[in-house]
Amino acid sequence: MYKFFKRPIDFILALIATVILLPLLLPLMITLRLTGEGEIFYLQHRVGKDGRPFELLKFATMLKNSPNIGSGTITLQNDPRVLPFGRFLRKTKINELPQIFNVLKGDIAIVGPRPQTPECFGYFPEDLKQEIMKLRPGITGIGSVVFRDEEAIIGASDKDYSECYSEIMAHKAELEVWYAKNLSFLLDIKLIIATALVILHSKADVSKMFKGIPDMPESMKV
Template sequence: MQRLFDVIFAGLALVVLAPLLIPVVIILRGTGEGEIFFRQERIGKGGAPFGLLKFATMLKDSPNMGTGTVTVTNDPRVLPFGRFLRKTKINELPQLINILKGDMSLIGPRPQTRRCFEAFPPEAQAEIVKVRPGLSGVGSIVFRGEEEMYEGTDDPDRLYDEVIMPYKGELELWYVRHGNLLHYFLLIALTAWVVAFPGSQLFWRLFRELPEPPAELAGKV
């Protein structure tokens, strides 16, 4: 049933959002480095890699510059128009194509690069690959402001590997074990809600049974 809803909702979204997506494509072609899409290998269902699509928001060689796969606040690798796309999450919309292809679902664990996936606890890795990764989900909502979490730290890689990813793995593991159609529809609605109201705590009031965040993330999620 979830796959059926994925296809229906993703197809409708592409049609409805076409008046927004077409201008974005034109602007990207005429600004920055002229790139429209960013394609990156991510880990999908069964551990198989697939090419995740996003609108290009950063310099092409960004993974080999600065903080690598970790993006921090005011990251100099992010292009001017890219900042707007990232803030509004419009840069994620090309993944609707990944959903239609069957690589992803609307809701599920967020797909990771190999390096980031291996930062998950082993138990989480084993369970996460049992389902399709999602455009949004529990981990995506909790870490919607992840770039701001690196403010004040001198070692973003340590924070990412030792604090953020282990906790994110716990959240994704919870979803794999407890996910159902009710959570599917609820998380779709909550995704739209937190995009419109980023500071809202409604998510935490509805999902009180989630694993508690570590002390180092207190007040940040």
């Protein structure tokens, strides 16, 4: 039943959030215009519901040509392509705020499987992709919360970043499928609270809030 009301609820909440956040968004836009490469927004190709492609809106935090440099669309710990002000935006997740407009448009939800670039989506196990694509992606979700230290995990691994990322995505896919099977209004509220907690304190252990989620392999814990 909740699935039928999720989209209207998301639209109303996104509309309210846009009005509330406008005083914050405007100064950030001016700062971005005056710093770095002068870019305010960054549009990135993502895989949406039913596999439909869409453009995800973010504040610009990296060099313009970053997808064609180094590790491509995979961001590493202390990635040199990240601009100084962009590092702050990424750490606080403020760079994600423009996605509220994607919610209004209907590309994504507030909570759902995190939308991936086509390259990153390719790392998902084939048998889980179809389940993930049944849902509208979200600004935040169980995969984003559990793997909030994704860059640190890759940085601490002795494996090649592509191999390490492949393992991360396999587990992240399991988490997103778990979310799809347990979708509820209460779960979405818990994930919003968990997102706020890990933003305020990156080491906060929020996994206990979610009973039955797939356990993270020891090799991925930092």
